[in-house]
Amino acid sequence: MTSTPTPTGTVRARPRFAARLLVAQALVLVGGALTTWLVASVVGPSIFSDHLQQAGVAQTAEETRHVEEAFASALLISIALALVASVLAALAVSWYFSRRVQRSIGNVADAASQIAAGRYDARVPDPGLGGEFATLALTYNRLAERLEATESTRRSMLADLAHEMRTPLATIDAHLEAVEDGVRTLDDDTLAVIRGSTGRLRRLAEDMAAVSRAEEEGLDITLRPVAAVDVAAAAAEVARDRYAAKDVQLAVELPDVGQVRVDADRIGQVLGNLLDNALRHTPAGGTVTLVCRRVDRWVEYRVADTGDGVAADHLPQLFDRFYRADTARDRDHGGSGIGLAIAKALVEAHGGGISVISPGPGHGSTFTVRLPDHR
DSSP states (O other), X not given: OEEEEOTTSOEEEXXXXXXXXXXXXXXXXXXXXXXXXXXXXXXXXXXXXXXXXXXXXXXXXXXXXXXXXHHHHHHHHHHHHHHHHHHHHHHHHHHHHHHHXXXXXXXXXXXXXXXXXXXXXXXXXXOSSOHHHHHHHHHHHHHHHHHXXXXXXXXXXXXXXXXXXXXHHHHHHHHHHXXXXXXXXXXXXXXXXXXHHHHHHHHHHHHHHHHHHHHTTOSOOOOEEEEHHHHHHHHHXXXXXXXXXXXXXXXXXXXXXXXXXXXXXXXXXXXXXXXXXXXXXXXXXXXXXXXXXXXXXXXXXXXXXSSSOOOGGGGGGXXXXXXXXXXXXXXXXXXXXXXXXXXXXXXXXXXXXXXXEOSXXXXXXXXXXXXXXXX
């Protein structure tokens, strides 16, 4: 028996699936056996009697009745024994498969209960009952893996978010405590430090909201055909002053490659993030190059720098939230660790893709954004 919650919250016992399936199959088998027995008992003797008459065998009425009764008894006994054996064999096979089906369903239920309890490593084995059950187990395991990955990402994101908030909050708290204790005065320098920390918290909140909306396709994206070079030129113009202030050369190679159907502001945001990322990791005297080119039916934007570069084992995680190849260096440069995740989500929302290559530390890196062209 299994227990099922009722609307009132009480638990009502219900028969198990295997038992109900076995009873249903037993009723069908017994019904078929009774039908066979009745048909044989009614039709069989009359057919036998007709054959005796057609054979022309001379018999008295008493002999004929005795022969017909003997045939009917033998027929019914044989059929009854055969039906009983068949029903028992069928019930045994039904019981075996019912138990296997019940065990498979029980495995799914147990795994679901474990996942509901937060144990996302629960998996369902293939019950060996055919393609449909194998597909069910495979699909369920993929769902469990996806939930496990999502939960791992959520925990990592919360831990990283708490870590990111800790430094500016500690700075604000320390300066306010110093002002309260009279160690520092609330002068312009103190206010600048506090304002800088609150600004970092604000940017962190905005970045988190932006990447969440982008990944959940909740962004307001308006697609329009625009010249591909105009989007890149606008992003380069916005970043040019920051590059000049750091003494990093910003080179552009923007030939006319036609149009792309994009939200110009969003793709401008993507290129701006990539240019800012390149500027953070390129020392004074270095060069960052922004290139626009056509590849088949795609338009590619490439941002290549001569900066720090990235080790090969870090490349696959660069677009993850809060990921840093060099945590201390990036935090000193003021990055939140979300800019590349935002860029990836925005590009994918346009039906494109983003990738990165690097020869290794000290040899720079190249980010490539690929978008479908407009024809």
